[in-house]
Amino acid sequence: MDDWAEAKAKGNQAYQAGNHQQAIKHFTTAIELETPKNTGKQLHILYSNRSAAQLSLGLAHEALMDAKKCQELEPTFAKGWSREGAALYRLGRFSDAMAAYEAGLQQTPGNADLTRALAEARKAADQTRVPTLNELLPKMQAFLLKHRLDGRLFLPRIFLFLNAFLYLFPFLLPSGWGLASYRRALYTIALIHLYSIYYTHGMPKFKIEYLAQVMQDTHAPPLFLSLLLLSFKGPARWQAIFTATISHAITLEIAMGLFLVLELFTPWRNTFGLFLFWQYLQMRYMLDKSGEVKNKFKKLDEFFLNLTSHSKCPGVVGQAYSMLRGYMGRAVAMPDPQQQQQQQRGGGGLGRCSVM
Secondary structure (H helix, E strand, C coil), X not given: CCHHHHHHHHHHHHHHCCCHHHHHHHHHHHHHHHHHHHCCCCHHHHHHHHHHHHHHCCCHHHHHXXXXXXXXXXXXXXXXXXXXXXXXXXXXXXXXXXXXXXXHHHHCCCCHXXXXXXXXXXXXXXXXXXXXXXXXXXXHHXXXXXXXXXXXXXXXXXXXXXXXXXXXXXXXXXXXXXXXXXXHHHHHHHHHHHHHHHHHHCCCCCCHHHXXXXXXXXXXXXXXXXXXXXXXXXXXXXHHHHHHHHHHHHHHHHHHHHHHHHHHHCCCCCHHHHHHHHHHHHHHHXXXXXXXHHHHHHHHHHHHHHHHCCCCCCHXXXXXXXXXXXXXXXXXXXXXXXXXXXXXXXXXXXXCCCCC
């Protein structure tokens, strides 16, 4: 066997085994040895094979150069055009890939591989081609007819975008326009989502089923948020949002603590988790400087006092809550500095340690 033929065979074996880097090495050796010994009769096949191995490694530019060299040596070789088209396709040059496949079909009419590759390149070119205005208008009309809701809300959304832009860049307009644009944007958001709810669920109905459907709709949260923002006026609106957020968060924390208490009566009780969470609430109460946490617990205490003092409530429940109330009051009571100093003097300088 000639040296170039042996190198070609090794390259084919490496390519079939998936070792494309080794295949490129053997095909390169065969190319260097083939020309002086066989007058280049198999050179176009070697370039074609090396092009395929390079493309398998993602070396599209190198694969394209070998494919072009293959065509120069043998223009009627179908695989040469196929290699060029594949390299151009990998480079994203779909129109050029189509031209290469069509040129190959002129040399070998009816070639199945070239015909299939041409169809794939044409499909990719159509998907990436930027449509003209004449092509785009019928598609937009068909879309608006199919999606009537989006079509009706197209202009309000443009109006919303313009006002949002003016709010974000108020220096482009006279003073006062920024806040006006902000409120116009919120009104537009509320109207868009309100109309979307009406379009989906129809006229409002005073039924629990209708309310449940509306609350589960994706347009309900933006609608309520826009109305909430509209209710805040003046520069302090963001501070009001921050305060309301903290208040709701505290309410949820207390509700979580009560839920853990109720969970004690179920098989899924978590006593240790209940202890840790109420220790956390105790620290929140004692370290509260804004008064929000204390105010929430005060309202909760008033509710339970009214509940346990009701005539139909058993006296045992009232006594149990009174004991619990006294214990929790002592747990969160801040120590008196003077009393603590007296205890330290009387106890040899060691104060009593309490663990919350």
